Amino acid sequence: MSSNGPDTSGHKGTLIVTGGSRGIGAAVARRAARDGWAVAVAYSQDSQGAEAVARDIAAAGGHAQAVHCEVTVEADIPALFTFAADRLGPITGLVNNAGITGPVSRVADLKTADLERLVAVNVTGAILCAREAVRRLSTARGGAGGAIVNISSAAARLGGPGELVAYAATKGAIDSLTVGLAREVADEGIRVNGVAPGLIETGIHAAAGAPDRLARLGPAVPIGRAGSAEEVAEAVVWLLSPAASYVTGTTIDVTGGR
Numbered sequence: 001m002s003s004n005g006p007d008t009s010g011h012k013g014t015l016i017v018t019g020g021s022r023g024i025g026a027a028v029a030r031r032a033a034r035d036g037w038a039v040a041v042a043y044s045q046d047s048q049g050a051e052a053v054a055r056d057i058a059a060a061g062g063h064a065q066a067v068h069c070e071v072t073v074e075a076d077i078p079a080l081f082t083f084a085a086d087r088l089g090p091i092t093g094l095v096n097n098a099g100i101t102g103p104v105s106r107v108a109d110l111k112t113a114d115l116e117r118l119v120a121v122n123v124t125g126a127i128l129c130a131r132e133a134v135r136r137l138s139t140a141r142g143g144a145g146g147a148i149v150n151i152s153s154a155a156a157r158l159g160g161p162g163e164l165v166a167y168a169a170t171k172g173a174i175d176s177l178t179v180g181l182a183r184e185v186a187d188e189g190i191r192v193n194g195v196a197p198g199l200i201e202t203g204i205h206a207a208a209g210a211p212d213r214l215a216r217l218g219p220a221v222p223i224g225r226a227g228s229a230e231e232v233a234e235a236v237v238w239l240l241s242p243a244a245s246y247v248t249g250t251t252i253d254v255t256g257g258r
């Protein structure tokens with residue numbers, strides 16, 4: 001734990017980042033803290049990773065707290081928000097980042113259990129986190145308003161043929177969530193946007209059973225390389241910020257032109 005009580009001095013509110021223990025979520029947590037957010041760094045398995053991110057933020061003078069939240073366990077989600085609000089102050093932002101690709105597979109070879117897990121994490125988990133955020137942020141429900149950023153994928157439109165079609169479909173659902181929820185809560189003080197990363201250097205590719213993906217696909221990206229988690233975080237933090245006050249219902253590509 002890097003902060004032992006609510007300390008709302010000098011920050012712009014508390015941001016929850018699901019899947020903040022590594023990869024894009026960790027980069028978002030660090031970058032958002034630099035922007036003045038107190039950050040709840042949520043993790044499912046990797047408590048050490050989340051604690052390390054929270055420690056780095058505290059060492060740099062920010063406020064952060066590692067918090068367990070397995071997004072497929074419904075009760076974990078309100079518990080995350082309550083814990084984060086108690087420790088860090090009122091929640092005003094959510095980055096719906098936790099996600100998995102599932103194993104690389106053609107659709108014909110897809111295992112039902114893998115598909116069910118994919119939908120549970122990437123779709124149901126994300127919608128339940130958004131639901132909890134709206135319940136707490138909505139000005140119509142006594143909240144202070146705020147912003148949600150959903151992490152989609154360029155795969156939602158490219159389709160992931162040959163290896164990640166089911167994953168791509170879950171990200172298509174996320175894009176739909178962004179558009180629909182943005183319109184539903186626009187008059188409740190909540191903006192909802194998305195970021196669609198392209199090929200980004202994180203551990204997700206090895207976890208999918210395709211550690212060669214970055215080397216194989218990187219040269220085909222128009223910019224000529226895979227992107228970094230930090231490059232994705234810049235877009236996320238901008239969408240969360242007051243600089244994006246008239247932006248809602250949109251998803252920004254961070255794809256190197258892919």
Ligand code: NDP
Nearest residue numbers: 019021023024043044045046070071098099153200202204
């Ligand atoms: P990583 O595998 O590096 O990190 C995934 C994060 O999600 C981890 O913090 C992990 O937590 C968390 N997570 C996974 N499953 C769960 C779960 N059931 N409940 C709660 N948390 C969970 O992946 P990336 O950083 O690459 O991916 C982050 C997001 O970006 C994902 O939504 C992904 O689909 C998306 N994306 C990534 C791209 C890329 O090229 N890297 C491209 C396009 C989109 P823990 O470590 O505790 O398990």
